[in-house]
Amino acid sequence: MAGFSMRPCGDFRTTYRQDTRIYDTTYIRNAAILGILAVAMIPFVLDGYYVNLFIQISYFAIAALGLNILVGFTGQISLGHAAFFGFGAFASAWINNTTGIPVLLSIPLAGLMTAAVGMLFGLPAARIKGLYLAIATLAAQFILEDFFARAEWFTGGSYGAAANPINVFGYEILDDFSFFYVSLFFLVLMYLLGTNLMRTRDGRAFVAVRDHYLSAEIMGINLTKYRLMSFAISSFYAGVGGAMYGHYLGFVSAEGFTILLSIQFLGMIIIGGLGSVKGTLMGTVFMVLLPEVMESGVSALSVFEWASSTAVTDGLAYIKEMAIGLAIILFLIFEPDGLAHRWQQIRAYWKLYPFSY
Amino acid sequence: MNFELLFQLLLNGLIVGTLYGVVAMCFVLIYKSTQIVNFAQGEFLLIGAWVCYAFLVEMSMPFWLGFLFTLLFMMAFGIILQMVVLRPMIGEPIISVIMVTIGLSIFFQAATKWIFGATTATYPQVFETRSINLLGMQIETAYIMSFVISLFIMAGFYWFFKYSKLGLAMRATAFDQQVAQSLGISVKTVFAMSWAISALVSGIAGIVIGMVNGVSSALSVIGIKVFPAVILGGLDSIVGAIVGGVIIGLLENTAEFVDGQYLNWGNLFSIAPFYVLIIILCIKPYGLFGTKDIERI
Numbered sequence: 319m320a321g322f323s324m325r326p327c328g329d330f331r332t333t334y335r336q337d338t339r340i341y342d343t344t345y346i347r348n349a350a351i352l353g354i355l356a357v358a359m360i361p362f363v364l365d366g367y368y369v370n371l372f373i374q375i376s377y378f379a380i381a382a383l384g385l386n387i388l389v390g391f392t393g394q395i396s397l398g399h400a401a402f403f404g405f406g407a408f409a410s411a412w413i414n415n416t417t418g419i420p421v422l423l424s425i426p427l428a429g430l431m432t433a434a435v436g437m438l439f440g441l442p443a444a445r446i447k448g449l450y451l452a453i454a455t456l457a458a459q460f461i462l463e464d465f466f467a468r469a470e471w472f473t474g475g476s477y478g479a480a481a482n483p484i485n486v487f488g489y490e491i492l493d494d495f496s497f498f499y500v501s502l503f504f505l506v507l508m509y510l511l512g513t514n515l516m517r518t519r520d521g522r523a524f525v526a527v528r529d530h531y532l533s534a535e536i537m538g539i540n541l542t543k544y545r546l547m548s549f550a551i552s553s554f555y556a557g558v559g560g561a562m563y564g565h566y567l568g569f570v571s572a573e574g575f576t577i578l579l580s581i582q583f584l585g586m587i588i589i590g591g592l593g594s595v596k597g598t599l600m601g602t603v604f605m606v607l608l609p610e611v612m613e614s615g616v617s618a619l620s621v622f623e624w625a626s627s628t629a630v631t632d633g634l635a636y637i638k639e640m641a642i643g644l645a646i647i648l649f650l651i652f653e654p655d656g657l658a659h660r661w662q663q664i665r666a667y668w669k670l671y672p673f674s675y
Numbered sequence: 676m677n678f679e680l681l682f683q684l685l686l687n688g689l690i691v692g693t694l695y696g697v698v699a700m701c702f703v704l705i706y707k708s709t710q711i712v713n714f715a716q717g718e719f720l721l722i723g724a725w726v727c728y729a730f731l732v733e734m735s736m737p738f739w740l741g742f743l744f745t746l747l748f749m750m751a752f753g754i755i756l757q758m759v760v761l762r763p764m765i766g767e768p769i770i771s772v773i774m775v776t777i778g779l780s781i782f783f784q785a786a787t788k789w790i791f792g793a794t795t796a797t798y799p800q801v802f803e804t805r806s807i808n809l810l811g812m813q814i815e816t817a818y819i820m821s822f823v824i825s826l827f828i829m830a831g832f833y834w835f836f837k838y839s840k841l842g843l844a845m846r847a848t849a850f851d852q853q854v855a856q857s858l859g860i861s862v863k864t865v866f867a868m869s870w871a872i873s874a875l876v877s878g879i880a881g882i883v884i885g886m887v888n889g890v891s892s893a894l895s896v897i898g899i900k901v902f903p904a905v906i907l908g909g910l911d912s913i914v915g916a917i918v919g920g921v922i923i924g925l926l927e928n929t930a931e932f933v934d935g936q937y938l939n940w941g942n943l944f945s946i947a948p949f950y951v952l953i954i955i956l957c958i959k960p961y962g963l964f965g966t967k968d969i970e971r972i
Binding site: 389393395397439441442445446448449450452453454456457458460461464467578581584585588592633636637639640642643644645646647650651654 | 771779781783903
């Protein structure tokens with residue numbers, strides 16, 4: 319493995335504790351901290367457009383990490399993640415509007431509510447797997463979408479629900495600039511939790527279930543418990559991401575959480591790399607930036623006649639959708655391990671240059 | 676209780692259900708012979724219907740010629756799709772295979788919207804009379820025709836798998852790939868042909884539905900309605916697909932009746948199949964006719 323050869327000379331591990339550290343080396347840990355600090359400087363350096371993009375990336379990345387825990391680490395398939403994402407958005411707005419619990423607290427509460435719903439739809443997972451599970455979660459997607467349109471007490475029906483802005487100790491977060499730091503906080507927190515989860519007994523049980531569920535069961539891992547738990551954790555992440563989305567936009571409408579968004583979530587983790595926390599973040603960045611890059615690409619190409627024709631400008635929304643589908647297909651054919659694997663290779667190349675083998 | 680309406684709806688359900696059955700059959704065909712779950716089945720209908728529309732309206736061909744060209748196109752399309760996109764996926768984990776077909780699905784859905792527009796288009800009139808009177812009920816001619824075509828396709832499938840050489844080769848491959856290959860069956864050809872046949876028959880179904888309802892991206896919804904049907908019937912059973920399709924068609928229309936007469940929820944008929952799907956998965960995951968697979972370590 320590339321990871322093994324990347325270790326510096328003389329770095330021997332003598333305990334299991336050392337072997338399961340979050341960061342392989344001190345250098346990587348320092349680099350990660352520096353990276354977070356650098357990201358925290360973004361609002362001072364770059365303009366509002368990039369701040370907005372980062373906020374989008376952060377709430378999608380949190381939800382995508384949940385999906386990766388379910389799909390990449392536990393080997394279950396979910397086609398209904400967008401519905402859970404939406405449920406979190408509605409739940410947080412509903413908790414905040416009806417009980418007056420502050421938003422900062424209603425976000426994790428919404429996560430817990432979504433986890434409960436996720437477990438409900440994960441119940442078939444106790445008996446079925448693989449393809450059957452994919453179809454069951456597809457049904458969950460449609461049933462929840464229908465629920466959003468119907469349950470007016472909860473979602474406001476076709477009018478949608480208003481979500482209050484986040485309030486941190488009496489300070490209302492209204493603009494992108496301050497929301498940026500809230501989203502950065504949640505992003506780092508949820509990713510640390512996610513990485514930590516994989517070092518625990520439960521995290522190893524997830525991986526065992528993924529690798530061979532029958533062997534895992536024979537080893538004494540309770541399949542039903544861990545499958546349900548994985549569904550719950552995944553929905554919790556989706557709920558938190560969705561709640562942030564709702565409070566960021568200030569308004570949640572039932573239309574936004576379609577199967578296409580579910581597919582985009584799956585696209586994020588496939589492009590990033592299944593079973594890789596770091597890859598999830600990369601995949602989300604890719605998926606959020608792809609339409610933006612295409613848009614600026616088309617406007618840059620508009621000096622040519624064919625690119626400024628109505629077929630291209632009017633069809634831009636469809637071209638973006640096609641690009642999402644195409645990106646998923648191409649990654650699966652040419653780089654099934656995702657960007658995380660590609661990143662490892664690039665690092666290995668530079669590290670070992672010029673004697674790469 | 677409004678019996679006349681109920682009867683009319685049940686008849687509709689039977690006709691729509693046989694169409695679901697046909698599409699479900701195509702789905703099962705691909706699953707059985709290549710172990711690939713095709714989430715892009717609905718887009719086959721969409722492409723078939725739009726291509727036929729392009730031949731008929733934009734090139735103003737006569738119906739039979741346009742229809743024939745569409746069939747040829749769909750066949751080539753299925754083969755090329757299998758060769759270019761799905762052949763590299765052989766042996767990949769199930770999540771990758773599912774995602775490739777989902778990727779294909781959104782790609783083609785967006786592509787058809789881009790090329791043909793998002794509005795509903797109608798075919799030129801094929802039949803003289805709009806509807807005929809049968810046992811005191813008005814039935815559209817196109818419905819009758821779609822029912823006849825569905826039955827015809829089903830009979831064709833029966834003949835194909837029972838008597839034709841290729842059909843037997845496909846059944847052998849579905850039964851055991853290695854043994855089939857050692858007996859001289861080209862598994863590659865079988866894979867390509869099953870995609871071709873599936874695309875072709877789905878294309879016909881798309882044209883038929885397009886004649887009744889008009890051609891629009893709503894056609895791809897059928898590809899999702901297929902899942903309740905196949906799960907109900909059993910994923911690897913062709914008979915099950917037909918039975919499941921008919922049951923789902925009847926169920927949808929019964930739900931519409933109950934909804935319209937008593938509940939007034941609005942869209943029960945489109946969501947009811949998914950509740951059924953969840954229930955079946957909980958109590959009988961392998962469906963009515965599916966084979967239960969036994970796993971060994």
